[in-house]
Amino acid sequence: MIFDPVLMIALPLLAAFLIPILNRFSKEIPKYVPVLILGLNLYESIMLLPYSMVKPVIVVIAGWAPPLGINLTIGPLGNVLALIISLVGFVVAIYNIKFVVEEPAEKYYMLFLLLITGATGVVLTGDLFNMFVFLEITSISAYALTAFIRDRNGAEAAFKYILIGGISSTMILLGIAIIYTYTGTLNLADIAQKIQYIDPKIALAAMILLIVGFGVESEIFPLNGWAPDAYSQAPTPVGAVFGGIVVKAGVYGLARMLYTIFNFEGVFYFLMIMGLITLLMAEMSAMRQSQIKRMLAFSSIGQMGLVLIALGLATERGVEGALFQMLNHALIKPLLFLSAGYLVYYSGSKNIEDLDGMGKRKPFLSFFFAFGAFAIMGLPPLNGFWSKMIIISETIRNGFVVIAALALVGSVIEAVYYLRVVGRLYFKKHHDDQQEKYVHGSAIFAMSILVLLAIVIGLYPDLIMQYLKPAAEELVNKTMYIQSVFAIN
Amino acid sequence: MDFLGIIVIILTLILILAALFVIKTKDLVTAVVASAVVSLIASIYFYILQAPDVALTEAAIGVGLSTIIFMITIRKTRRDEE
């Protein structure tokens, strides 16, 4: 390796610290810093793939071998997720260049960059407490960004978020306290090794606390009350990042806890049921929404429900399907969000009814939205089709026919409300004509990247599957993860 | 029961009463002062439990700064709990 993977966290932090100074030279520089840094992260995570696919890359920090010091443990799973996060972050950062932000603009870019850095840290780190710290970085920047626009109800959404998030982080801290008390260590692999010697009742208590903690970011059913408001009140690119990145970090944390650290068989059934409830509740609520961003937020929760069902299967193929679904969601939801943001901007209203006839006036944007809608519904040959097919067929193969049927019902509801919006875009006459505004080139470019990737993945799913297979194996079979951490001594 | 044990029991009683007071009182300034008392006793606990670093941090941040931030917020908003 020509570089140290810790740079993927250290450089963004350095850049974020330096933005206030750079801003003195020119107000333009802060816009380009996230693009540059996240592009670099993207390059690094691609370059790292060949190494991490063979065996997890262990990065020692401060010269202390685990469990003494903190270390990054970058297996296939962490690397794939870091790749997704930097890719989505990079694309949204390009979109950001021309996005009109209120003053103080440089603070917006700082918070945005740190939000993505925090998520990267969560998926790369191999230490439980360090994971908590990075999760806090992610959520605190998310709180601030939710309230960033002053003339909206952002503050209210942010308070709701900070309340749920604050309790959840306390729960994680309590869980860490219990785990440290009984195992005496904080390294994930070390905990995984020692957890079998402690009383299962105590491990269960710790697990419940950690599920509640990570469940907030991963939008599990009773804990997702913050999501629709935060998504719709935050600036558009931030909403896109919530769906594309923050949720992924939460689901990663959850999966890491359930698969690698604890070994309770029963919890996976629970996960599946919670996933199903999340899916159905969210899709039904999405159906009733009149605002497009709220609809997208509920749809995002629904997609996470599908991911949880697949994770609850606890088979390798099921986890593969979950990861594939996460990847697709990470590509498509930002596309939908970014195009919807512009559509809202042009129509001057957040409501779905006011988008009538946009297909004629804004062909590019409407195409992007319609494409995203088709991809997320799972229309073949787009990428969403493959992941949904894997999840549904694997659910049936494991004998959960009822759950598969209900998940399909959820997908049908999803298709209905997306088609309703697309229908309005193309087959309704618009009532009044607004002033013409241009779509910025950088935004078109950013959205085109996402469309292109969706088409490529849809046509050649094996291109991605070759990386998802080892990632799924890492979760299902934890011995390799544990051994690679201790092989370093 | 040694001397220190008695002190700890008294402190714990004050701590719980202060915490209940934070929840019960209608006057926000009183609530903030009570919460500062909670932090102060936590800081003394940390000292007794052989954690001087944490005691110093809690004294500077919990008793000092957060109390001040709460006070400023109350000044900027209102004092009574409606």
Added chain:
Amino acid sequence: MIYYIAALLLILIGLYGVLVKKNLIKIVLSLSLIDAGVHILLIAIGYINGKTAPIFSTPDLRPEQMVDPVPQALVLTAIVIGLAVTALALTIVIRLYDHHKTLDISKIRELKW
């Protein structure tokens, strides 16, 4: 033992405040009570009877005579994170008050709760 009970009661009182109270500042205060409880719990876990603070201030101190330093380091980090969350939450409270002129959470109902 008494420390465990104190910490537990603080956490429960704080949670009660978060669930029941309607005043924004009271809710933030309750959050910081929960935090304080968790911190006390962590430090109490690290304590060992009859041992001293983990600082080698005099040469005759032996490693065997010291309490567990790790929870102390974790709590140090957690206190600072707690301050950050509190400060941000209060900023949002000020913003909410500017908009709605009230601190009652049930009166601020533009979004669904």
Added chain:
Amino acid sequence: MRKALAVFFLAILGYYMLAVLLNFPFGIDHLNPELAGAYLRDTVSKTGAANVVTSIVVNYRGFDTLGEVTVLFLAATGMGALLYKGKTMGRSRQNASVIVKAGSRLLFPLIIILGAYVFIHGHLTPGGGFQGGAIIASGFLLMFISYRNYHVNHRILSNVESTAGSIFVIIGLLGLLYGATFLENIMPLGIPNKLFSAGVIPLIYIAVGFKVGAELTALLDTMLKTVK
């Protein structure tokens, strides 16, 4: 109704948490020899710091501290963004009495020196960058309260913040460059219990102290300056 429900829920929660805790008697010797025991055993010889907690915070788990500094930076940034008013407002308050003014002018340098002492001696005595920074910020708060027109330059504060934060990361990167890993100690350890010892620990704590002091001062000033 709501209250009764909350009490019921909390009673169940409290019962289970107590049951978990009762499994773990208070004050027994439970040190994991591979982790906590190793820290106590090796800190002085391997990091040169007399304060084990400091060496864990800054050296063994230095990456956490970098994250912690970032969290505080985020809070200050977020507050600045959320309370941004375009132009700065003066604080609307009365000047304090002459005695308070004279007293705070006298105390202010002492408080600053105390704060600096706390973070410079972080590797020897209890305390460190966060505590020292908080003490410095409270010194500034004293001036804010007693002098109506006491003015801090936000540009300088922000420069101090940025520079100190960057120094932290750059020290880490130097460790990568001249050692093998990020944040690795690249300086001589010196003799334990001397001021110039413990390698990079004091350097990092000084940077943290400056950063935290500047951040908390800016945070207090931003809050005080928002008009009602």
